[in-house]
Amino acid sequence: xxxVVQKFGGTSVADPERIKTVASHVARTKREGNEVxxxxxAMGRTTDDLIRLAAEIGPVRxxxxxxxxxxxxxxxxxxxxxxxxxxxDIPSISLTGSQAxxxxxxxHGKAKILEVKADRIHEAMSGHKVAVVAGFQGVSxxxxxxxLGRGGSDTTAVALAAALHAGSCEIYTDVPGVFSxxxxxxxxxxxxxxxxxxxxxxxxxxGGRVLALRSVEFARNxxxxxxxxxxxxxxxxxxxxxENPEMEQAIVSAVTNDASEAKVTVTGVPxxxxxxxxxFRALADRSVNVDMIVxxxxxxxxxxxxxxxxxxxxxxxxxxxxxxAPVIKASAVCSDSDIARxxxxxxxxxTNPGVxxxxxxxxxxxxxxxxxxxxxxxxxxxxxxxxxxxxxxQTLHNEFGLx
Amino acid sequence: xxxVVQKFGGTSVADPERIKTVASHVARTKREGNEVxxxxxAMGRTTDDLIRLAAEIGPVRxxxxxxxxxxxxxxxxxxxxxxxxxxxDIPSISLTGSQAxxxxxxxHGKAKILEVKADRIHEAMSGHKVAVVAGFQGVSxxxxxxxLGRGGSDTTAVALAAALHAGSCEIYTDVPGVFSxxxxxxxxxxxxxxxxxxxxxxxxxxGGRVLALRSVEFARNxxxxxxxxxxxxxxxxxxxxxENPEMEQAIVSAVTNDASEAKVTVTGVPxxxxxxxxxFRALADRSVNVDMIVxxxxxxxxxxxxxxxxxxxxxxxxxxxxxxAPVIKASAVCSDSDIARxxxxxxxxxTNPGVxxxxxxxxxxxxxxxxxxxxxxxxxxxxxxxxxxxxxxQTLHNEFGLx
Numbered sequence: 001x002x003x004v005v006q007k008f009g010g011t012s013v014a015d016p017e018r019i020k021t022v023a024s025h026v027a028r029t030k031r032e033g034n035e036v037x038x039x040x041x042a043m044g045r046t047t048d049d050l051i052r053l054a055a056e057i058g059p060v061r062x063x064x065x066x067x068x069x070x071x072x073x074x075x076x077x078x079x080x081x082x083x084x085x086x087x088x089d090i091p092s093i094s095l096t097g098s099q100a101x102x103x104x105x106x107x108h109g110k111a112k113i114l115e116v117k118a119d120r121i122h123e124a125m126s127g128h129k130v131a132v133v134a135g136f137q138g139v140s141x142x143x144x145x146x147x148l149g150r151g152g153s154d155t156t157a158v159a160l161a162a163a164l165h166a167g168s169c170e171i172y173t174d175v176p177g178v179f180s181x182x183x184x185x186x187x188x189x190x191x192x193x194x195x196x197x198x199x200x201x202x203x204x205x206x207g208g209r210v211l212a213l214r215s216v217e218f219a220r221n222x223x224x225x226x227x228x229x230x231x232x233x234x235x236x237x238x239x240x241x242x243e244n245p246e247m248e249q250a251i252v253s254a255v256t257n258d259a260s261e262a263k264v265t266v267t268g269v270p271x272x273x274x275x276x277x278x279x280f281r282a283l284a285d286r287s288v289n290v291d292m293i294v295x296x297x298x299x300x301x302x303x304x305x306x307x308x309x310x311x312x313x314x315x316x317x318x319x320x321x322x323x324x325a326p327v328i329k330a331s332a333v334c335s336d337s338d339i340a341r342x343x344x345x346x347x348x349x350x351t352n353p354g355v356x357x358x359x360x361x362x363x364x365x366x367x368x369x370x371x372x373x374x375x376x377x378x379x380x381x382x383x384x385x386x387x388x389x390x391x392x393x394q395t396l397h398n399e400f401g402l403x
Numbered sequence: 404x405x406x407v408v409q410k411f412g413g414t415s416v417a418d419p420e421r422i423k424t425v426a427s428h429v430a431r432t433k434r435e436g437n438e439v440x441x442x443x444x445a446m447g448r449t450t451d452d453l454i455r456l457a458a459e460i461g462p463v464r465x466x467x468x469x470x471x472x473x474x475x476x477x478x479x480x481x482x483x484x485x486x487x488x489x490x491x492d493i494p495s496i497s498l499t500g501s502q503a504x505x506x507x508x509x510x511h512g513k514a515k516i517l518e519v520k521a522d523r524i525h526e527a528m529s530g531h532k533v534a535v536v537a538g539f540q541g542v543s544x545x546x547x548x549x550x551l552g553r554g555g556s557d558t559t560a561v562a563l564a565a566a567l568h569a570g571s572c573e574i575y576t577d578v579p580g581v582f583s584x585x586x587x588x589x590x591x592x593x594x595x596x597x598x599x600x601x602x603x604x605x606x607x608x609x610g611g612r613v614l615a616l617r618s619v620e621f622a623r624n625x626x627x628x629x630x631x632x633x634x635x636x637x638x639x640x641x642x643x644x645x646e647n648p649e650m651e652q653a654i655v656s657a658v659t660n661d662a663s664e665a666k667v668t669v670t671g672v673p674x675x676x677x678x679x680x681x682x683f684r685a686l687a688d689r690s691v692n693v694d695m696i697v698x699x700x701x702x703x704x705x706x707x708x709x710x711x712x713x714x715x716x717x718x719x720x721x722x723x724x725x726x727x728a729p730v731i732k733a734s735a736v737c738s739d740s741d742i743a744r745x746x747x748x749x750x751x752x753x754t755n756p757g758v759x760x761x762x763x764x765x766x767x768x769x770x771x772x773x774x775x776x777x778x779x780x781x782x783x784x785x786x787x788x789x790x791x792x793x794x795x796x797q798t799l800h801n802e803f804g805l806x
Contacts, residue, residue: 016459053483056419060489068497069482072475079472080456086463094471099546120546143502143523 002167003125004029007039007135007157011174012231013077014044016084022172022231023084026130030090035125037164038092039135039157040081042073063108067137067147071097074134074153081132092130095120097137098145102156104138110149111138113156113218116163133160151212158215162222169219169226171211176230177238178203178210180402181255185390188403192253193236196243196347199253200226202379206343207258216240249348251355252400257393259340259386261291261308263372264317268331269305271298275328276305282320288313292341292374292381302331306372308383311337339371340389343381344396350377362399368392405570406528407432410442410538410560414577415634416480417447419487425575425634426487429533433493438528440567441495442538442560443484445476466511470540470550474500477537477556484535495533498523500540501548505559507541513552514541516559516621519566536563554615561618565625572627574614575634580641581606581613583805584658588793591806595656596639599646599750602656603629605782609746610661619643652751654758655803660796662743662789664694664711666775667720671734672708674701678731679708685723691716695744695777695784705734709775711786714740742774743792746784747799753780765802771795 006026013019030036050069054061078094085092101117124131135153138146148155154171161169178200181189195203197220204213210228219226219240229237243249269275276295283290292308309317314337321333349355359380363370368391372383384392397403409429416422433439453472457464481497488495504520527534538556541549551558557574564572581603584592598606600623607616613631622629622643632640646652672678679698686693696710712720717740724736752758762783766773771794775786787795800806 016456019460050479053419053479054486057422057483057486058490061486062489065482065485065489065497068478068485068499072478072482075471075475075478076453076456079468079475080460082468082471083457083460083464086465086468087461094468096471096548145499 001033001035003035003037003164005037005039005157005161005164005166005169006172007153007170008041008172008231009153009174010041010044010046012172013040013081016080019077019080020084023081023088023090025231025234026085027088027090030130036130037121037125037160037166038081038130038132039153039160040074040077040132041135041153043077046073046076064144067108067145070147071134071137071145074136078132078134085130085132090130091128092132093124094132094134095124096134097156098139100131100133100160102138102159104140104146104148106140106142106144106146108146111140111146113138113148113159116159118160118163121160121164151215154212154215155218158218158222158224158226161224162218166224169224171226171228172231173210173228174230174232175210176233176235177228178208178254180253181393181397182257185257185393186255186397186403189397190403192238194239194241195253197240198243198378199345199347200240202343202345202376203254203256206341206345206379206381207256208254211240243347249351250346251348251352252344252346252402254345255393255396255400255402256343256345257340257389259389260310261339261341262311262314262335262337263306263308263339263383264314264321264333264335265304265306266321266325266330266333267304268302270329271301271303278328279305279321279324282324283317286316286320288317288320292372292383294372294374308339308341308372338386339383340386341381341383342389342392342396343379344400345379347378349380356380358399359396362395363392366391366395404436404438406438406440406567408440408442408560408564408567408569408572409575410556410573411444411575411634412556412577413444413447413449415575416443416484419483422480422483423487426484426491426493428634428637429488430491430493433533439533440524440563440569441484441533441535442556442563443477443480443535444538444556446480449476449479467547470511470548473550474537474540474548477540481535481537488533488535493533494531495535496527497535497537498527499537500559501542503534503536503563505541505562507543507549507551509543509545509547509549511549514543514549516541516551516562519562521563521566524563524567554618557615557618558621561621561625561627561629564627565621569627571630572622573630573632575632576613577633577635578613579633579636579638580631581611581657583656584796584800585660588660588796589658589800589806592800593806595641597642597644598656600643601646601781602748602750603643605746605748605779606657606659609744609748609782609784610659611657614643646750652754653749654751654755655747655749655805657748658796658800658803658805659746659748660743660792662792663713664742664744665714665717665738665740666709666711666742666786667717667724667736667738668707668709669724669728669733669736670707671705673732674704674706681731682708682724682727685727686720689719689723691720691723695775695786697775697777711744711775741789742786743789744784744786745792745795745799746782747803748782750781752783759783761802762799765798766795769794769798
């Protein structure tokens with residue numbers, strides 16, 4: 001008997017009808033002879049509604065109280081799902097993060113899972129009950145309710161699958177898997193049937209919104225195979241698993257895009273050890289999440305450093321960088337929020353030289369200027385003007401035959 | 404430094420503006436030099452909305468899951484209240500029923516409090532924080548979330564006040580106290596400034612909806628003085644405390660009315676020991692909540708038994724009674740749901756004969772027929788036609804000079 005962890009996101013449980021549909025699917029999986037542990041998010045826009053209520057109270061939102069507020073959401077969806085399972089004669093029990101033994105640190109709002117003490121889940125399974133676990137939440141060692149932050153429910157599902165040695169971890173969402181490009185930009189984009197953890201990490205990190213980076217990291221570290229599927233069509237989705245050395249890798253699996261960042265450039269910095277360190281330490285100290293960093297070789301003893309940050313952090317980043325400019329003797333600081341990142345991802349890239357050359361040629365042929373370049377062994381990213389983003393994605397998707 | 408428990412009901416925290424108003428009041432109480440522990444209900448109609456969601460799923464509602472669902476409500480209100488207190492620079496901490504140590508039995512939906520382990524509340528107080536506790540909820544010894552049923556938040560407040568040896572327990576609601584009659588029926592009704600526990604119990608049991616019977620019983624048993632006040636006007640309300648033997652008692656404090664029950668009459672029952680027992684045991688076994696019971700002395704070896712039940716239970720009561728009629732050799736069973744109970748309540752009644760005579764005379768003068776009579780030492784209840792109820796209340800209120 002295989003143990004399956006099934007995670008249903010907010011759109012999958014958005015209303016009572018959807019919850020009943022999810023219950024039927026869980027019941028079917030169970031009747032096919034599997035053991036099932038379910039992880040649910042809050043219904044649809046519940047979390048946003050709760051945050052709006054908090055905003056009406058005012059700007060002070062202590063993390064502990066915000067977590068207390070937000071964790072109301074999953075209680076509702078999981079209790080309703082258990083009721084729906086009851087109608088299908090599937091015995092079940094809802095468990096809060098705390099009851100499911102999701103022990104975290106005390107960083108409210110983005111707690112890290114320290115340990116999973118799954119006693120009550122094991123107890124539910126020995127009683128032939130489906131455990132329906134609240135995603136996104138845990139409990140600190142000080143017995144305070146915590147939340148895991150963005151993508152938290154995916155992380156709960158993966159952590160449980162790892163702790164329970166589940167055969168598979170199915171992540172149900174409103175799209176049927178991971179696509180070779182955003183279908184809204186590239187109508188010919190195709191569902192990818194299989195990805196390595198590394199490819200999925202690069203996709204998540206470079207603009208793919210299907211799975212949160214963090215849950216993929218967790219899955220990779222614990223060797224938990226994932227399947228991303230749709231709870232609307234129930235068709236087979238995208239499997240994310242260890243790289244299979246016997247299979248030939250696709251050179252390019254996907255083209256991703258991300259217009260959520262802005263670029264900061266510091267020019268004329270003396271090319272001396274410690275300059276970059278002092279700049280990025282100052283940014284890190286203020287919790288600015290720097291993404292790409294590019295530094296060119298120096299010319300006449302000075303160099304330019306460019307980096308990207310989330311648009312929300314741009315103002316603060318500029319403030320920090322400008323106040324530091326005289327100290328590091330930079331000649332100027334400028335920024336551009338009208339940019340986008342376009343990336344090619346593929347595990348086969350590392351053994352296929354020439355992908356970067358093709359990418360740059362294609363962009364050049366389209367008259368698209370490249371502002372920054374950054375690479376990993378399985379990813380190639382170019383920063384371009386935001387207005388060029390869609391055209392870049394479409395052309396690259398076509399050029400690499402992903403449709 | 405006095406310790407005050409303040410409980411705020413659903414209308415008191417119905418929206419963010421109301422929550423801010425409540426926070427100001429708590430802050431003021433705290434700044435006046437008191438220690439404050441707050442108990443909150445779910446916002447406004449939250450609980451009804453959650454029950455409606457459950458109804459959309461279907462009729463199966465396991466108690467444990469319904470409790471998991473409903474306890475989402477107080478999490479929201481208490482977290483928002485803590486945020487609002489934060490804006491007023493009042494440090495606070497929200498505590499679920501479980502965190503506040505409200506240990507109950509496992510009767511989901513109407514759990515009984517077994518014990519209060521107030522460690523975290525004491526910890527909050529030593530840290531000069533206002534503990535904001537979720538009303539209505541507790542945790543069973545099996546670590547499952549439970550709810551206390553109707554009036555549950557009042558019960559939480561009283562239980563905490565008893566466990567913490569609070570100087571007072573203020574119950575804030577949308578009316579400024581307990582009135583001498585329902586002001587919608589008797590516009591001249593006056594707020595009663597002081598009542599004994601026994602009077603309050605009789606008022607709650609005979610139709611007064613301000614305080615739940617159960618919380619008053621708990622307060623009486625633990626000697627916790629209550630004050631019922633309005634969170635809209637903040638003016639002094641009604642104090643409910645031990646009877647003060649040195650004060651002269653009002654003969655009649657209030658007139659109450661209750662049209663929520665129906666009457667069942669079993670006629671021609673042989674007047675033999677055990678007949679009433681077998682009837683009411685059968686009703687009790689099916690959890691029918693019988694309220695008044697009246698049996699007349701027998702005439703020609705048979706007697707009539709009448710009793711009242713909540714209208715919702717009428718059908719089941721009739722079914723039980725009719726199936727039992729041949730066994731107990733009753734000649735007929737009939738029912739009337741078009742009735743109402745009108746009661747006079749006053750601690751002074753027991754030492755003032757003649758109140759009943761006056762009541763019956765007043766009703767007779769108004770041409771109102773009395774269908775059943777039942778009395779306690781401080782209460783006199785008459786069942787009348789529902790259509791006569793308001794007139795009976797108005798006339799009695801006037802006759803006993805309560806305006």
